[in-house]
Amino acid sequence: MLARALIRLPALTCFVASSLCCAIALGGNRTLTVAADGKGDFKSVQSAIDAIPAKNEEPVVIHVAAGRYKEKIYLPRDKRFVTIRGDDSGTTVLTYDQNAASLGPDGKPLGTTGSYSTWVDADDFLAENITFENTAGDVGGHTGQALALRASGDRQVYRKCRLLGWQDTLYADAGRQYYADCYIQGRVDFIFGSATAVFDRCELHSKNGGYVTAASTPREKPFGYVFLHCKLTGEGAKAMLGRPWRPYAAVTYAWCEIGDHIKPAGWDNWRNAENEKTARYAEYKCSGPGADRAGRVGWSHELTDDQAKELTVANILGGKDKWGPSQARNEP
Numbered sequence: 001m002l003a004r005a006l007i008r009l010p011a012l013t014c015f016v017a018s019s020l021c022c023a024i025a026l027g028g029n030r031t032l033t034v035a036a037d038g039k040g041d042f043k044s045v046q047s048a049i050d051a052i053p054a055k056n057e058e059p060v061v062i063h064v065a066a067g068r069y070k071e072k073i074y075l076p077r078d079k080r081f082v083t084i085r086g087d088d089s090g091t092t093v094l095t096y097d098q099n100a101a102s103l104g105p106d107g108k109p110l111g112t113t114g115s116y117s118t119w120v121d122a123d124d125f126l127a128e129n130i131t132f133e134n135t136a137g138d139v140g141g142h143t144g145q146a147l148a149l150r151a152s153g154d155r156q157v158y159r160k161c162r163l164l165g166w167q168d169t170l171y172a173d174a175g176r177q178y179y180a181d182c183y184i185q186g187r188v189d190f191i192f193g194s195a196t197a198v199f200d201r202c203e204l205h206s207k208n209g210g211y212v213t214a215a216s217t218p219r220e221k222p223f224g225y226v227f228l229h230c231k232l233t234g235e236g237a238k239a240m241l242g243r244p245w246r247p248y249a250a251v252t253y254a255w256c257e258i259g260d261h262i263k264p265a266g267w268d269n270w271r272n273a274e275n276e277k278t279a280r281y282a283e284y285k286c287s288g289p290g291a292d293r294a295g296r297v298g299w300s301h302e303l304t305d306d307q308a309k310e311l312t313v314a315n316i317l318g319g320k321d322k323w324g325p326s327q328a329r330n331e332p
Helices: 019-026 045-050 273-277 313-317
Strands: 031-034 060-064 067-070 073-075 082-086 092-096 118-120 125-128 131-134 149-151 156-159 162-164 170-172 176-180 183-186 191-193 196-200 203-207 211-215 225-228 231-235 240-242 250-254 280-284
Touching (some): 031 045, 176 313, 240 250
Parallel strands (some): 031 060, 073 118, 082 125, 092 131, 118 149, 131 162, 149 170, 156 176, 170 191, 176 196, 183 203, 191 211, 196 225, 203 231, 225 250, 250 280
């Protein structure tokens, strides 16, 4: 993607106190710069998001300078065509530290969905060279859920990003999503939800056992999570490829390199034998010590060559609008 010159906004005096002020702040400039040292237009990512008018229909780029930005970030559904871009995911980190047991403004626990560090609710979103992180870590029990990223919009693209957490790192919640050349780490169910998502050339790193996926794919959706040419690595205890959060969970690993940290059985029924009748778990031409299917559960299967022909990004994500990640209209 061609680099574009950054256009700096004039100094703001209204600090986006109202929607009218937001529109004035953005003006005709479609690139906002965020720098923690004060050398940009904003010091926080959220303040840049707040400066985008509601019902936005024009591409806006938020360029985030290197640094750690500890803030809870929300991109609302009515702000489409937004790009959040860093220069290097290793140095541009969006982070927070709440988990499911953390108390919200109302004094009640946030729950899993409210524990996000970043929540992207808008359609037509692009992130590049960004780390999404939740540092709550291992707090155990049913309070360990802590989302680094909650992604619940349609036509979302993540390129060269890192997603770092422990339990429930990535909540791929809804819509169609594409992750390319990303690094995703966690322990229990660290990629979960009902989205249709392609993970292309990503590294999935299991931290001390657990489950890579916990899909909740709706019954009527032909695809859930599809991992293409990915690398599965791990440390500590052995892990599983996935377990079904909902009965019709659909997960496929194709042409992936699977390390020896994956248990021979591969898949878990989440303590419910009935899930074995409905879960859609498949592999195709994977390599590495963890790819040996000799010990796999009988209710998973290896795709045939003809079935594998359907595993194209266009076929998985196209939908009625024939969308593809390369069509993202996110440049000003």
